[in-house]
Amino acid sequence: MRIIVDAFGGDNAPLEIIKGSLDAVKEYGVDITLVGKEDVIRKVCKEQGINPDTFEILNADDVITNDDNGSDVVKAKSQSSMAVGLKYLHDGGGDAFVSAGSSGAICVGATLIVKRIKGISRPGFAAVIPGAVSKFMLLDCGANLQCRPEMLRQFAVMGSVYMNKVMGIDNPRVGIANVGTEEHKGTELQQETYALLKNSSLNFIGYVEGRDIPADKCDVVVCDGFTGNMILKTYEGVAIALMKKFKGIFTKNLKNKLAASMVLKDVKVLKKDFDYGETGGAPILGVQKPVFKAHGDSDARSFKNAIGQTKQYLESGVIEIVTEKLKEIKAGEEND
């Protein structure tokens, strides 16, 4: 199994990406191709005492940044590490691709270079998020700001298969993010998606309000990419703000520091449980080969986790199952 890694994606590239890749080779026994400026990669390896022959190195001179438009990945930045890596995946150079670079670019690149699964309208950016009890998937988180009901149905199918096969959840509960739980709530998008999912073979539980999203109401939350992005980032923002507040309390004075030392172990577990970094990132669902977005601020640990998730995604057969399910839906509609 060979994972293609964008060595120049993310805030801490290439150093943390290379370190995380090395850890992944050791921990998961995968082969890794690092894509990016070869001379810089070799220099970093040398400085870190890493044997560069651990990896295959594929040169790419350019880098795509968050300031570029997503579509630049197939235009001005077609020689970027991300574009070259995705092309290498498409051409069979490796089995899956991971990048901590621009979310917009990776979604466009996955769609246009790796190509969609037959029948998928638009691939989705699918974040796996720690909830109060267990992890849940939120999609789309920003690949498609405006969506049609049919797209949300496809997100529901893909999210359900992923949570089952990769995250091991039996018969995942699927919900639609909405402003209320009664059937008449929301806009046409929510209402028409409701009708589609109600008549599906999914374990559909109806609408989910924002307040219940962290509260283990369902395993897959579907919504348009604008809403998903706002939920995802508000989620992160509130968790960060509250954790900082607690840190302030725990470091306020000697007495509080003593109290902190007594619960330190438990708080660390909580922090890890609620740490979005632990889940590694988000798969791009709906393309023909596994493409995985690691967090932009990935350090070596987080990036290694992303590679681990990508390996599971690849081994799980998600793409094959989704392809089959879409055929079934299409056949069902033709029989209607």
Added chain:
Amino acid sequence: MRIIVDAFGGDNAPLEIIKGSLDAVKEYGVDITLVGKEDVIRKVCKEQGINPDTFEILNADDVITNDDNGSDVVKAKSQSSMAVGLKYLHDGGGDAFVSAGSSGAICVGATLIVKRIKGISRPGFAAVIPGAVSKFMLLDCGANLQCRPEMLRQFAVMGSVYMNKVMGIDNPRVGIANVGTEEHKGTELQQETYALLKNSSLNFIGYVEGRDIPADKCDVVVCDGFTGNMILKTYEGVAIALMKKFKGIFTKNLKNKLAASMVLKDVKVLKKDFDYGETGGAPILGVQKPVFKAHGDSDARSFKNAIGQTKQYLESGVIEIVTEKLKEIKAGEEND
């Protein structure tokens, strides 16, 4: 100053509403009219040892619930405590109205019974939320699921005046909720609103991502009501989930309980700081008289705070200033 109170709105009505109203009379020196089933109000007063003559009581036999459609407030439920109270406000029976009842109904009722300020397209549901550093306003939080840019501009004007006059913030910073901070990000709604606010006299700071919303990036966040509702409720949900997790740690064993006792005072302050209930609720901005939505789960303390906020709203002159600003905008456009 007379505040009209919907005695039958919210999860804890009428008991907590009546108790909170009594506390408000004592603390703020306001006159209060309780609207609802008179016999029940008198019975509760008797049971609680409250002199019913503390209040004016206005009978209304019906109650609007969260299961009713918002528009029922002017249809099937026109004899509900909310509808009767809003009518009493419109007719000059009191100076402002507070209810912990259905958000949808109060928005419709405020618009159709109390009527809009001249020039306002649609009133907004404007929540005041505790952030990491200070409180900020998020609007619209659900009155208008789909919005036009002009509506968001009006929300920005109203939110800015409210945060200045009621919350005492000098030159409030206004931002648009969006998936990124670069000018080309988002949908037409965000981009066109950006163009309108850029050319306004507001202290416009551009787009605000979900992650930065709790982080004191701005004092007023404008968005459509669908997005605002998802942000608001996700915000609440994550805060509740994390607080519960900490409670679990603090009650886990004797050692942790001891640690908890050492930081209890500080955690209580934090809980209060982050408690949405402390802010009392959300004004409905854009109608001719102050209408205030208290939290659905208001207890006496939270409802008393809501009355306090309503008093400030009334005294601040927000409505008069907004009316003037709208005239200026209109005059400016006619000069263009």
